[in-house]
Amino acid sequence: MFAEFGFGILILTFALSLFAVGAAVFGYYGKSDRWVESARRAQQLTFPLITLAALALIYLLVTGHYEVKYVYSVTDVTMPLYLKVTALWGGQPGSLLFWSWLLSAFATAVTLRKWDRDREFLPWVVVVTSVTLTFFLALIIFFENPFVRWWQTLSGDFVAQMFAPSGGVLATPNNGEGLNPLLRHPGMIIHPPMLYLGFVSFVIPYAFAIAALVTGRTDDRWIRLTRRWTLMAWLFLSCGLVLGMRWAYDVLGWGGYWGWDPVEIAALMPWLTGTPFLHSVMIEEKRGMLKPWNIFLIILTYSLVIFGTFLTRSGVLSSVHAFAQSAIGPMFFTFIGATFIISAALLITRWKDLRASLPMNSMLSREALFLLNNLLFMGILIVCLWGVLFPLISELVTGVKVTVGPPFYERAVGPLFGALIALMGIAPLSAWGRSTVRTLGRAMWKPAIPTVLTPVILFAFGMRNWIALVGFTLIAFVLFITLHEYWRGVRARMNAQGEGFFTALGRLAARNRRRYGGYLIHIALVVMAIGILGIEVFQTTTQKSLATGESLDISGYTVRYDSLAQFDHTDGRYVTRAVLSVFKDGEFLQEIYPRYDLYPSGQPMTIAGVRTTLADDLYVVLVNWEDVSTALAPFKVYHNPLINWLWIGSILFIIGYLVAAWPEKEQE
Amino acid sequence: MREKTPQRILFLAFLFLAMSGLFLSARPSAVVLAQQPTPSDDEVNAIAHQLFCPVCENTPLDVCDTEACRQWRDLIRQMLAEGRTEAEIKQYFADNYGVRVLSEPPVEGFNWLAYVVPPVAFLLGAYLLFRAFRTWQRLAKEPATADSPQVPPAAADDQYAARFEEELKKRE
Numbered sequence: 001m002f003a004e005f006g007f008g009i010l011i012l013t014f015a016l017s018l019f020a021v022g023a024a025v026f027g028y029y030g031k032s033d034r035w036v037e038s039a040r041r042a043q044q045l046t047f048p049l050i051t052l053a054a055l056a057l058i059y060l061l062v063t064g065h066y067e068v069k070y071v072y073s074v075t076d077v078t079m080p081l082y083l084k085v086t087a088l089w090g091g092q093p094g095s096l097l098f099w100s101w102l103l104s105a106f107a108t109a110v111t112l113r114k115w116d117r118d119r120e121f122l123p124w125v126v127v128v129t130s131v132t133l134t135f136f137l138a139l140i141i142f143f144e145n146p147f148v149r150w151w152q153t154l155s156g157d158f159v160a161q162m163f164a165p166s167g168g169v170l171a172t173p174n175n176g177e178g179l180n181p182l183l184r185h186p187g188m189i190i191h192p193p194m195l196y197l198g199f200v201s202f203v204i205p206y207a208f209a210i211a212a213l214v215t216g217r218t219d220d221r222w223i224r225l226t227r228r229w230t231l232m233a234w235l236f237l238s239c240g241l242v243l244g245m246r247w248a249y250d251v252l253g254w255g256g257y258w259g260w261d262p263v264e265i266a267a268l269m270p271w272l273t274g275t276p277f278l279h280s281v282m283i284e285e286k287r288g289m290l291k292p293w294n295i296f297l298i299i300l301t302y303s304l305v306i307f308g309t310f311l312t313r314s315g316v317l318s319s320v321h322a323f324a325q326s327a328i329g330p331m332f333f334t335f336i337g338a339t340f341i342i343s344a345a346l347l348i349t350r351w352k353d354l355r356a357s358l359p360m361n362s363m364l365s366r367e368a369l370f371l372l373n374n375l376l377f378m379g380i381l382i383v384c385l386w387g388v389l390f391p392l393i394s395e396l397v398t399g400v401k402v403t404v405g406p407p408f409y410e411r412a413v414g415p416l417f418g419a420l421i422a423l424m425g426i427a428p429l430s431a432w433g434r435s436t437v438r439t440l441g442r443a444m445w446k447p448a449i450p451t452v453l454t455p456v457i458l459f460a461f462g463m464r465n466w467i468a469l470v471g472f473t474l475i476a477f478v479l480f481i482t483l484h485e486y487w488r489g490v491r492a493r494m495n496a497q498g499e500g501f502f503t504a505l506g507r508l509a510a511r512n513r514r515r516y517g518g519y520l521i522h523i524a525l526v527v528m529a530i531g532i533l534g535i536e537v538f539q540t541t542t543q544k545s546l547a548t549g550e551s552l553d554i555s556g557y558t559v560r561y562d563s564l565a566q567f568d569h570t571d572g573r574y575v576t577r578a579v580l581s582v583f584k585d586g587e588f589l590q591e592i593y594p595r596y597d598l599y600p601s602g603q604p605m606t607i608a609g610v611r612t613t614l615a616d617d618l619y620v621v622l623v624n625w626e627d628v629s630t631a632l633a634p635f636k637v638y639h640n641p642l643i644n645w646l647w648i649g650s651i652l653f654i655i656g657y658l659v660a661a662w663p664e665k666e667q668e
Numbered sequence: 669m670r671e672k673t674p675q676r677i678l679f680l681a682f683l684f685l686a687m688s689g690l691f692l693s694a695r696p697s698a699v700v701l702a703q704q705p706t707p708s709d710d711e712v713n714a715i716a717h718q719l720f721c722p723v724c725e726n727t728p729l730d731v732c733d734t735e736a737c738r739q740w741r742d743l744i745r746q747m748l749a750e751g752r753t754e755a756e757i758k759q760y761f762a763d764n765y766g767v768r769v770l771s772e773p774p775v776e777g778f779n780w781l782a783y784v785v786p787p788v789a790f791l792l793g794a795y796l797l798f799r800a801f802r803t804w805q806r807l808a809k810e811p812a813t814a815d816s817p818q819v820p821p822a823a824a825d826d827q828y829a830a831r832f833e834e835e836l837k838k839r840e
Binding site: 253254259261262317358359360361363368371372375378379382383387391393394397398400401402403404405406407408412541542543545604624625626634636 | 708709710713720725726728731732733734737738766767768769770771772773777778779781782785786789790793794797800801804805807808809810
């Protein structure tokens with residue numbers, strides 16, 4: 001009953017969403033406010049409706065209706081309630097429904113605002129959000145229906161269909177297959193919603209950009225209206241990426257956080273265009289330049305959002321041929337192509353209105369440096385996009401499958417990220433419109449002194465790796481410059497107002513949130529860079545089979561294998577857990593417990609034993625793919641220097657974001 | 669008009685640095701491992717890490733838990749014991765299981781595109797940006813005419829910055 005209900009609601013929503021598109025277009029060209037209003041209401045109604053459909057699916061998941069194929073494939077009787085609920089996005093059909101639900105929530109939120117001053121945007125914002133929603137609903141209804149059920153036909157076969165085949169009876173299995181064990185991790189539970197939130201909120205600025213293009217109201221109003229949405233999209237996307245890294249680090253058991261897998265790159269690419277967009281819209285706000293470029297960036301971001309979903313959902317990554325066979329692949333491809341071409345065509349027709357060449361005095365001015373930032377981000381994007389596409393192109397053209405792996409990306413992207421860090425140090429000091437070597441030098445010489453000392457000190461302490469020396473020097477450059485900027489502001493307030501240090505710091509940030517919040521985000525990013533540089537350059541690893549009581553040495557640590565236990569867990573897992581003692585300089589530090597769990601489905605999950613400090617992680621994996629016995633157990637040990645600064649930096653990032661984006665009191 | 673300003677030199681130097689990093693950083697060269705009776709796990713993994721499992725997508729051979737990969741690691745161990753070099757072993761795998769087991773496409777034939785397209789696209793972008801800069805700088809040097817676009821008034825952030833600098837100057 002709930003399955004039919006959910007499916008019926010989806011069809012109704014699909015029709016409503018189509019109606020919204022038509023009514024908005026008709027209302028715009030017929031200059032009929034009533035039709036536009038009707039479109040807006042229809043669009044707003046999609047949110048409660050999809051909520052009902054999602055609730056129906058959640059009900060089926062929680063109550064164990066295994067006759068529903070989706071419920072069967074992602075849950076089983078032993079799973080705790082919270083995992084059954086979050087299984088909503090544990091598989092393809094469910095996550096598409098979840099995606100659509102978030103999109104309609106955001107679209108509704110944006111059409112609920114007052115539109116008095118920007119009424120002309122409204123119909124086109126409704127059109128863009130509703131077209132996107134209609135597309136996703138079509139995918140769900142026609143190809144990835146989460147409400148499909150198992151039927152047994154007269155011939156005894158089991159088929160999955162929405163409605164009963166002739167003579168078929170509903171087949172209800174006693175238990176489901178259960179969620180992929182790798183997905184049973186807090187990081188994996190929050191990671192997809194965060195990414196989807198990031199993806200979906202980029203649809204809003206895109207919708208406004210298209211509205212600006214169609215209506216010809218091409219001042220920077222659309223940017224000001226969507227600034228908060230863009231920032232929110234960026235925050236969620238960033239959090240989604242970091243949570244994904246954390247999940248990979250905790251669960252995948254290869255001692256790293258990022259493997260340059262196409263799925264990871266698919267999520268990174270919208271971030272690579274969203275970040276420069278966030279910077280270059282400031283040039284438009286301050287100087288009225290670069291309008292076409294900003295619109296192009298947001299079109300690209302939207303396309304990459306859809307492209308990222310396409311890459312991970314169509315099966316194209318395993319093979320070009322899987323893409324051709326899968327039903328949703330060609331649909332996605334057509335949709336991305338069509339939206340990109342239509343958007344670009346709109347941009348070209350408005351090109352004349354948008355063009356504004358303004359004088360720029362200096363290549364060191366803030367806007368010039370921001371443009372350099374844009375160029376570097378585009379460089380990284382090209383490397384990523386080409387790295388993901390090349391294997392597909394190669395398979396299509398030559399029939400030969402190739403792998404584009406980490407070395408390709410690291411070699412190309414490393415120097416570009418390094419240059420970006422250098423820019424993060426210089427750009428905040430340069431002024432809009434004009435800056436010279438002299439003004440920059442004056443602002444820079446004090447923090448430059450400790451910056452120059454950094455590599456000297458690191459070298460004196462024995463660091464010989466030139467990549468690390470350059471990297472840490474750039475990081476120190478940004479840190480000292482940004483802290484010096486804070487210090488200048490705080491000192492001025494302390495002197496002028498007689499405030500204490502902390503009061504001055506608080507008020508300084510409160511008076512100019514965007515600037516000092518942005519600085520804090522820069523600090524957060526270089527703190528994250530410390531962690532990334534640490535693990536990328538200095539990670540060491542060793543693997544050895546140890547007899548009980550035997551030990552191995554790695555980077556100053558000694559790890560001793562004490563014992564091993566194997567037992568059944570109440571939820572059906574078969575757990576193999578080792579006990580190891582960690583020593584440094586002969587002194588006992590702590591015990592760690594690497595283990596692997598074998599799920600009833602036969603899938604293993606590896607949980608590393610980790611000793612974690614600010615300086616390093618000692619990360620030990622019980623190697624379940626070799627023979628394990630109590631007498632002799634194989635361990636893979638990683639020494640990951642500085643990795644925790646990656647996570648600390650990401651928390652700082654969120655704080656910086658809150659400072660920058662916290663709603664200001666209305667200015668009189 | 670044509671003289672090289674320090675800014676321009678700085679900008680070019682910066683671009684050059686970024687690009688030379690892209691092009692020049694060395695590709696890891698093959699290391700000949702010492703021959704010994706039973707190669708250790710670490711020696712096997714050093715090579716396995718550079719190879720990709722042909723069965724599972726994008727999983728390096730050293731951390732793949734399939735039975736096939738386990739046999740391949742044993743094969744690497746055996747080949748090492750026979751005294752084969754890293755390059756020979758990688759070639760053996762590429763010959764037998766296709767070039768997709770290598771972590772990068774070999775630099776030959778069609779695959780050249782993999783390595784050429786990104787730097788060319790980046791340089792093209794850099795060139796376009798550089799040309800735009802020159803146009804804008806020329807505008808800055810021409811006297812303003814009536815129909816030249818107006819610079820919008822300094823926004824709040826700039827006013828703040830200006831006031832802040834003024835305050836600082838007074839105190840120093």
